Amino acid sequence: MNGRVKLDFQPAVRALRVFGQFMRVGFVNTLAYRLRYYTGIVTYFIYVAVYYFIWKAIFEHGQKIEGFDFSQILTYIAVGWIIRSFYFNNIDQDMAQQVIEGKLAMDLIKPVNVQSMYVAQAFGEAVFRLALLTAPTALVLLLVYPLRWPAGWASFLAFFWSVVLSFFIVAGINFAVGTLAIRLQSILGLLRAKYFLLELFSGLLLPISFFPHAAQKVLAVLPFQYISYVPVLLYLGKLRGLAMARALGVQLFWVVALMALGHAMWRWSTRKITIQGG
Amino acid sequence: MKRHLRLFGLYFAQYFKVRLAYKADFFIAFFSSMAASVIGFGFVFVLFTKIPRLQGWTFNEILFLYAFSLLPLGFFNVISWNLYEFGDLYIIQGRFDRILLRPINTLFQVLFEKFRIESLQEVVTGLAVLTIAARRVGGHWTAADYAWLPVVVLCGSVIYLSVFLILTAVSFWFEDRVGIVPPVFNMLTFGRYPLTIYNVFIQFMLSWIIPFGFASFYPTTHFLHRAQFNAYFHLVPVVAAGFFSLACIIWGRGVRNYSSTGS
Numbered sequence: 014m015n016g017r018v019k020l021d022f023q024p025a026v027r028a029l030r031v032f033g034q035f036m037r038v039g040f041v042n043t044l045a046y047r048l049r050y051y052t053g054i055v056t057y058f059i060y061v062a063v064y065y066f067i068w069k070a071i072f073e074h075g076q077k078i079e080g081f082d083f084s085q086i087l088t089y090i091a092v093g094w095i096i097r098s099f100y101f102n103n104i105d106q107d108m109a110q111q112v113i114e115g116k117l118a119m120d121l122i123k124p125v126n127v128q129s130m131y132v133a134q135a136f137g138e139a140v141f142r143l144a145l146l147t148a149p150t151a152l153v154l155l156l157v158y159p160l161r162w163p164a165g166w167a168s169f170l171a172f173f174w175s176v177v178l179s180f181f182i183v184a185g186i187n188f189a190v191g192t193l194a195i196r197l198q199s200i201l202g203l204l205r206a207k208y209f210l211l212e213l214f215s216g217l218l219l220p221i222s223f224f225p226h227a228a229q230k231v232l233a234v235l236p237f238q239y240i241s242y243v244p245v246l247l248y249l250g251k252l253r254g255l256a257m258a259r260a261l262g263v264q265l266f267w268v269v270a271l272m273a274l275g276h277a278m279w280r281w282s283t284r285k286i287t288i289q290g291g
Numbered sequence: 292m293k294r295h296l297r298l299f300g301l302y303f304a305q306y307f308k309v310r311l312a313y314k315a316d317f318f319i320a321f322f323s324s325m326a327a328s329v330i331g332f333g334f335v336f337v338l339f340t341k342i343p344r345l346q347g348w349t350f351n352e353i354l355f356l357y358a359f360s361l362l363p364l365g366f367f368n369v370i371s372w373n374l375y376e377f378g379d380l381y382i383i384q385g386r387f388d389r390i391l392l393r394p395i396n397t398l399f400q401v402l403f404e405k406f407r408i409e410s411l412q413e414v415v416t417g418l419a420v421l422t423i424a425a426r427r428v429g430g431h432w433t434a435a436d437y438a439w440l441p442v443v444v445l446c447g448s449v450i451y452l453s454v455f456l457i458l459t460a461v462s463f464w465f466e467d468r469v470g471i472v473p474p475v476f477n478m479l480t481f482g483r484y485p486l487t488i489y490n491v492f493i494q495f496m497l498s499w500i501i502p503f504g505f506a507s508f509y510p511t512t513h514f515l516h517r518a519q520f521n522a523y524f525h526l527v528p529v530v531a532a533g534f535f536s537l538a539c540i541i542w543g544r545g546v547r548n549y550s551s552t553g554s
Contacts, residue, residue: 052471052473052474055474056473056474056477059474059477059478060477060480062493063480063481063484066484066488066489066490066493067345067484067488069488070345070346070488071338071342071345073346078341078342079341197315197316197319198315198316199316199320200316200319201320202316202319202320202321202322202323202324202327202409203319203320203323205323205324205327206323206324206326206327206330208327209326209327209330209331209333210330213330213333213334213337218333218334219334219337219338223337223338223340223341224337224340225337225340228337
């Protein structure tokens, strides 16, 4: 083996650096609106409060439903909303706005991959929210409600990486949906429907195991439950060992698949383009 | 009054034309937000496959409550669009100057300059689901019941409008960038379930401080024959009138307090 094997890391390093720069932009942009996060904490608190009372009324006789007792379901709901404050992003809305304002042309002339630009900015925002929204919300909810701790160190670690993957799944879906704005012009109604769809089918409102069996079968082959249901099951220790590894593996698969889908949809959408105004 | 009605028609027609500039978009918005309303009920639907009743309320009764809550909400959403951006557009950018120059009521102009027409789907969806739920709940509807329905729907819309008008009027004094509106808006969800499931504090708040209970829960108790809430039901118009007067007074003071940004 005398041949000169020269690995070229340059493109990857450059891509990462660009990703890092856009992440910083997202982070700094969000800094300007930090006051909004105080009301954000209140909003999440209200959501959890509503569901606290609903579930309390449901479990008034102290029974178990699908293997969940009241304390588990309360933790399920609260952790679900806490991680939502991290993985949630507005890539689709931002893209729709760019299309309406005719600023999409700017995205097209930048010499970077548009998808990774949007995802990087959103990730910067998410890191920001982790400190200013997710952490305080978690603290407040922990103080007010008798929540459970993670089922163990392994569960917590798996949960952590699972939530990071959740972010990329949501980002992948949102970018793909956002590309629809290019041909449909304005997609605000569509985004609203998607919002409720994700809330329900991600398992944020109630565990997927509560759904009728036929619905569960359909949901099993869709990416949605890997956004909230699976991470929280990891937190609660309901997925261990092989199931844990498998869950993370499937999440990773969906990240790659959805990013590929978004990439393809972007290429298809930008083949024919109308820029409004300018 | 007659002049205002005519103007309302003109404003509405004008905005409708604006929206129809993107015809496909308008229809997609209409039907996808209709889908959103239906999916919004998915939680309760799935839940009731696991439990027979929620603190004595059956699935059909909760369905009735949810469907009813869409009616005042739909009307409110149609006209409330401008309230969300009021601080930014009218106060900070100074558009309110233009409003003051016209010889028409300021509130009238702000509310009716922009309509979220697709929110009418909430009224359509709500009525359809309400009919199904009412039939499944059973019981006889008297002529008086039919007369009460539009009255309490109107009152509900007025209550929502009043609450958000008060919150919006705050931007006459504070250039509100923090946003107290979103958390309050999220409280609308509270009203979609029987108030009795909440603790005393929240029940009190939803009745007398942010009276969303009077916009959805208390009105439905009459049609679902829960006699213990009769007194509250008859208070619905009173609460609506009271909060609307309060909102108008605060708005009026705000207008007097307005000073232009000068831009």
